[in-house]
Amino acid sequence: MSDATIPVGALDGxxxxxxxxxxxxxxxxxxxxxxxxxxxxxxIGRRFIVTAFLFFAAGGFLAALMRLQLAVPDSGFIGPDRxxxxxxxxxxxxMFLFAVPIGQAMAVYLVPLMVGARAIAFPRMVAxxxxxxxxxxxxxxxxxxxxxxxxxxxxxxxxxxxxxxxIGKRSDFWAQLITFTEVSGLMVAVSIIATTLKMRAPxxxxxxVPLFVWAMVVTSTMILFAMPAVMLASTMLITxxxxxxxxxxxxxxxxxxxxxHLFWFFAHPEVYFIFIPGLAIVSSIVATFARRPVFGYPAVxxxxxxxxxxxxxxxxxxxxxxxxxxxxxSFFTAxxxxxxxxxxxxxxxxxxxxxxxxxxxxxxxxxxxxxFFVLTLGGLTGIMLAAVPLDLQVHDTYFVVAHLHYVLIxxxxxxxxxxxxxxxxKIIGRTMDERLGRLSFWLFFIGFxxxxxxxxxxxxxxxxxxxYTYAGESGWGPLNMMSSxxxxxxxxxLLLYVFNVVRGALQGPSAGVDPWGGGTLEWSTxxxxxxxxxxxxxxxxxREPLWESNGIAGSVVNLGMKDREVLITSVVxxxxxxxxxxxxxxxxxxxxxxxxxxxxxxxxxxxxxxVWGSPLVALLATCWWWPSLAEAxxxxxVEVPSQ
Amino acid sequence: xxxxxSIRTLGAGLWSCVIYGATQVRAAPFNQDAIAAAGxxxxxxxxxxxxxxxxxxxxxxxxxxxxxxxxxxxxxxxxATPPDSDALAREERPASRAVVLAVLASTAxxxxxxxxxVHAERALAGMDRTGALHITxxxxxxxxxxxxxDPAPAQVFSTANELHVPVGRPVIFTLLSDDVIHSFWVPNxxxxxxxxxxxxxxxDLRVDQPGTYRGQCAxxxxxxHAHMALLVVAEAPDEFDRWAQRQRQPAAEPAAPDTKRGRDxxxxxxxxxxxxxxxxxxxxxxxxxxxxxxxRSTLAAGTLPNKPENLARWIEDPQRYKxxxxxxxxxxxxxxxxxxxAWLGTLQ
Numbered sequence: 001m002s003d004a005t006i007p008v009g010a011l012d013g014x015x016x017x018x019x020x021x022x023x024x025x026x027x028x029x030x031x032x033x034x035x036x037x038x039x040x041x042x043x044i045g046r047r048f049i050v051t052a053f054l055f056f057a058a059g060g061f062l063a064a065l066m067r068l069q070l071a072v073p074d075s076g077f078i079g080p081d082r083x084x085x086x087x088x089x090x091x092x093x094x095m096f097l098f099a100v101p102i103g104q105a106m107a108v109y110l111v112p113l114m115v116g117a118r119a120i121a122f123p124r125m126v127a128x129x130x131x132x133x134x135x136x137x138x139x140x141x142x143x144x145x146x147x148x149x150x151x152x153x154x155x156x157x158x159x160x161x162x163x164x165x166x167i168g169k170r171s172d173f174w175a176q177l178i179t180f181t182e183v184s185g186l187m188v189a190v191s192i193i194a195t196t197l198k199m200r201a202p203x204x205x206x207x208x209v210p211l212f213v214w215a216m217v218v219t220s221t222m223i224l225f226a227m228p229a230v231m232l233a234s235t236m237l238i239t240x241x242x243x244x245x246x247x248x249x250x251x252x253x254x255x256x257x258x259x260x261h262l263f264w265f266f267a268h269p270e271v272y273f274i275f276i277p278g279l280a281i282v283s284s285i286v287a288t289f290a291r292r293p294v295f296g297y298p299a300v301x302x303x304x305x306x307x308x309x310x311x312x313x314x315x316x317x318x319x320x321x322x323x324x325x326x327x328x329x330s331f332f333t334a335x336x337x338x339x340x341x342x343x344x345x346x347x348x349x350x351x352x353x354x355x356x357x358x359x360x361x362x363x364x365x366x367x368x369x370x371x372f373f374v375l376t377l378g379g380l381t382g383i384m385l386a387a388v389p390l391d392l393q394v395h396d397t398y399f400v401v402a403h404l405h406y407v408l409i410x411x412x413x414x415x416x417x418x419x420x421x422x423x424x425x426k427i428i429g430r431t432m433d434e435r436l437g438r439l440s441f442w443l444f445f446i447g448f449x450x451x452x453x454x455x456x457x458x459x460x461x462x463x464x465x466x467x468y469t470y471a472g473e474s475g476w477g478p479l480n481m482m483s484s485x486x487x488x489x490x491x492x493x494l495l496l497y498v499f500n501v502v503r504g505a506l507q508g509p510s511a512g513v514d515p516w517g518g519g520t521l522e523w524s525t526x527x528x529x530x531x532x533x534x535x536x537x538x539x540x541x542x543r544e545p546l547w548e549s550n551g552i553a554g555s556v557v558n559l560g561m562k563d564r565e566v567l568i569t570s571v572v573x574x575x576x577x578x579x580x581x582x583x584x585x586x587x588x589x590x591x592x593x594x595x596x597x598x599x600x601x602x603x604x605x606x607x608x609x610x611v612w613g614s615p616l617v618a619l620l621a622t623c624w625w626w627p628s629l630a631e632a633x634x635x636x637x638v639e640v641p642s643q
Numbered sequence: 644x645x646x647x648x649s650i651r652t653l654g655a656g657l658w659s660c661v662i663y664g665a666t667q668v669r670a671a672p673f674n675q676d677a678i679a680a681a682g683x684x685x686x687x688x689x690x691x692x693x694x695x696x697x698x699x700x701x702x703x704x705x706x707x708x709x710x711x712x713x714x715x716x717x718x719x720x721x722x723a724t725p726p727d728s729d730a731l732a733r734e735e736r737p738a739s740r741a742v743v744l745a746v747l748a749s750t751a752x753x754x755x756x757x758x759x760x761v762h763a764e765r766a767l768a769g770m771d772r773t774g775a776l777h778i779t780x781x782x783x784x785x786x787x788x789x790x791x792x793d794p795a796p797a798q799v800f801s802t803a804n805e806l807h808v809p810v811g812r813p814v815i816f817t818l819l820s821d822d823v824i825h826s827f828w829v830p831n832x833x834x835x836x837x838x839x840x841x842x843x844x845x846x847d848l849r850v851d852q853p854g855t856y857r858g859q860c861a862x863x864x865x866x867x868h869a870h871m872a873l874l875v876v877a878e879a880p881d882e883f884d885r886w887a888q889r890q891r892q893p894a895a896e897p898a899a900p901d902t903k904r905g906r907d908x909x910x911x912x913x914x915x916x917x918x919x920x921x922x923x924x925x926x927x928x929x930x931x932x933x934x935x936x937x938x939r940s941t942l943a944a945g946t947l948p949n950k951p952e953n954l955a956r957w958i959e960d961p962q963r964y965k966x967x968x969x970x971x972x973x974x975x976x977x978x979x980x981x982x983x984x985a986w987l988g989t990l991q
Contacts, residue, residue, distance in 0.1 A: 080866040080967050153863050159840060160823040160865060250841020256824065257839065291720045292727035295738055321826055321837045323844040326768060333760055337753045344749045348742045355713035356738060358720030376706050380699035387760035389688045389767055392834020393677040396826065396861045450657060454664055461668040462675035462830045464861045467869035475671025479664035517722040547728040
């Protein structure tokens with residue numbers, strides 16, 4: 001490999017000088033066409049983030065409805081039919097339309113900036129992924145509003161979701177939503193991995209890759225391996241329902257347990273690829289606000305990778321109450337407990353970083369401290385759940401509801417809310433208000449614990465999950481009321497947070513390039529970054545490029561701005577390898593996404609949609625990939641060194 | 644400092660809310676509590692809970708104290724503080740040692756709870772099953788069918804939603820499902836086990852304390868998952884034998900004219916298409932066996948107390964109490980309805 005590398009600066013010598021920003025070909029067309037056709041990772045990333053937060057708001061609204069219903073025993077506010085749709089859609093939105101996409105959305109925005117790249121790999125595919133995600137999510141919400149939302153839980157266990165007991169088209173909407181989000185998730189994952197491995201700035205060898213980026217690569221790789229399992233399962237569910245295959249039908253030799261294995265083989269790693277992006281954000285915030293690099297970089301990276309591997313070995317702990325053999329269960333107990341070790345290593349490394357740092361206690365760090373408190377509790381109840389005997393008692397009770405919210409909100413939402421405050425100046429160019437930020441943090445932190453802590457006790461006291469009501473004689477009333485009041489506090493804190501975001505975006509003080517004094521490359525460019533990310537692509541000389549004296553060793557010259565040239569570097573050492581012309585903006589991914597949406601939604605109703613939809617998608621994709629002669633000529637000019 | 648005091652007041656206030664809520668749960672009429680063990684299995688699990696709670700609390704406190712010290716001892720900085728980039732080159736020996744120690748300690752803690760877990764599992768699996776009572780429990784949307792098995796066919800009988808078991812004698816359940824996945828769970832007695840269509844599972848338990856324990860379906864099973872409860876009545880062996888003997892008897896021939904009319908209404912209306920009453924021609928198995936309905940304390944799988952007025956209302960419009968239940972409404976003429984309730988009330 002090293003033979004093929006071209007020393008920086010010698011890239012096709014004098015032919016071209018580094019164009020000025022005004023001459024940039026990166027900006028792309030304006031107007032509606034430009035808006036629909038953009039392939040700028042920052043615009044797509046921003047859209048992705050905003051859309052994911054809108055789905056978070058929708059899911060949160062549904063949660064508030066559930067808490068209103070459960071506030072008092074024997075309440076008649078929502079009937080079982082609506083309630084089942086609401087809790088199923090709440091879970092589905094939060095897991096598939098918020099938690100996974102928001103991590104990927106942050107990666108789409110930040111990873112190219114952190115590795116010093118001009119753009120993201122496969123940008124049209126990322127644009128396509130966004131549109132497919134948006135359309136799928138809208139489909140789910142429309143189904144819910146029309147009273148045909150999924151009602152068999154976010155896990156859609158068969159046979160309840162199968163053809164015999166799942167009425168109407170409700171579970172089909174769920175299964176197709178999975179298809180939408182998985183197509184989107186897989187594409188973004190591929191793009192993040194390719195960007196990180198092949199487009200890093202020269203000099204950013206693997207041992208200098210920021211922890212944030214490492215975590216996102218681990219997340220994306222996990223997505224690549226986990227999502228096919230649930231895609232397979234949901235497709236089998238659709239064929240069972242639509243064309244009468246009997247994959248899950250026990251009466252015809254199928255097996256309902258197969259569904260659980262396939263589903264959890266995806267859904268347990270999913271928990272980890274929801275919270276590893278949270279760890280990514282924590283690593284960034286801890287370093288910046290402790291004013292020093294994270295302690296134990298190799299240990300943290302190896303822990304992330306270990307988590308990624310172990311996460312695939314514990315899905316059966318969701319199935320301890322089925323008749324899995326006892327010895328097998330002990331294996332999964334051990335694996336479920338072992339995965340706590342890499343998380344503990346990271347926790348200790350961060351605490352050590354703070355211990356030996358100089359602490360700048362600002363809102364993002366508050367959220368990280370909240371993360372420590374909440375995630376540690378959630379992790380410890382997770383260890384309890386790994387023990388088979390204890391799990392048999394609290395499985396499918398409110399104890400698990402408490403546990404999973406401590407892990408997912410603690411592990412993903414706390415860092416995310418801190419991360420938004422942290423990168424807001426970079427993305428918007430203005431800063432959010434510090435006092436309002438702290439106020440909304442405290443309200444959120446207290447509200448969260450008031451909501452979810454009592455659920456531990458409710459679960460031990462026998463309250464099962466997914467019940468639309470409970471009897472007054474159970475004695476569960478007061479704790480449920482407390483929990484509902486906490487939910488209102490969470491709602492208030494999030495409204496305050498949104499107010500702070502809007503206020504900051506409209507009239508916050510101008511941020512400047514690097515308001516927090518961060519050490520990674522995104523803080524070296526303007527806020528918000530220009531379309532081409534960096535006026536001069538950096539050559540990296542250290543792990544914290546902006547903090548080390550020789551952190552930015554130089555810059556890459558001779559990369560054409562007008563022709564949108566990007567530098568491809570080697571995987572391990574990030575040595576310059578060749579340059580490549582980037583594609584131009586196009587609306588075809590948008591139209592292909594519409595065609596794909598037609599195929600997916602129509603196939604809820606008729607199998608013929610696959611027959612007629614496939615040529616449609618093929619046609620649109622052909623238009624998308626249709627080569628242009630002019631572009632091919634330029635490719636030849638630039639990429640083949642003239643000898 | 645008023646700031647600190649108000650935080651303390653807030654914390655104390657929230658804690659007292661939690662404690663109050665927890666006492667309300669304990670004081671409730673329902674016996675449905677994983678910590679209040681009424682049998683050896685639940686006791687083993689409650690013991691494991693105590694061990695894990697202690698270990699986890701210690702770890703949690705340890706981590707929080709370390710974090711608090713880190714925050715308090717570290718000097719203040721701000722965004723302009725020069726970053727300590729030398730840390731990349733320095734060997735941070737004491738810090739490494741502290742982290743390694745902490746990781747070793749947590750691994751040891753994990754090994755401890757793992758062993759405790761395996762120990763509890765073995766205790767659960769090793770329960771003595773000699774002389775066990777056998778019950779086949781079938782889950783239906785949204786009720787429980789229990790068949791008390793016996794080598795002699797004449798001794799076999801069925802009931803629904805209320806199990807009686809003798810104190811101190813192991814019970815072996817065969818768990819089946821007629822439709823979707825359900826989960827059998829009586830927290831005071833043992834953990835849960837799923838009832839999965841196409842699979843049969845066995846599950847055993849023993850109740851040592853006499854009493855009535857409530858259980859509830861723990862796997863989401865559709866509209867009325869919330870109202871799929873069952874009661875386990877644990878009583879002295881001779882009391883249990885008397886109860887079982889009664890359950891084996893068919894329904895008596897009604898004596899009074901209105902109960903006679905009630906029975907005829909039952910047999911002539913749609914009731915008999917789903918329900919069975921032994922001793923009559925009604926033998927359908929789609930819905931709970933009603934041969935000894937009046938001996939049970941609840942109606943509709945724990946939804947309503949078993950009182951004549953509730954029964955009348957339930958028959959008239961089950962969807963009002965349990966929307967989505969498979970039983971249709973019955974608009975019977977008032978006299979027929981009264982007679983029906985009167986006859987059902989005689990099915991002791």
